[in-house]
Amino acid sequence: MFKVKVRKIGNSLGAILPSEVAARLRVREGDNLSMTETADGIQLSPYDPDFEAAMSAFERGRKRYRNALRRLAK
Secondary structure, three states: OOOEEEEEEEEEEEEEEOOHHHHHOOOOOOOOOOEEOOOOOEEEOOOOHHHHHHHHHHHHHHOOOOHHHHHOOO
């Protein structure tokens, strides 16, 4: 368990992550974290569900339009 200090940053509040937590999440300054409310509290994750959905849509389109994309690349 880690203690996190909440500080005022501009008009917002921010939580400072201990370096051990940032290393485990593999995040650096400027990275975005997704925050999900669970039954146990709040979960922070570098996983972005919107990005995952966009990549899934891209993969479907890439397979379907493989030949067209190859011709456009020329």
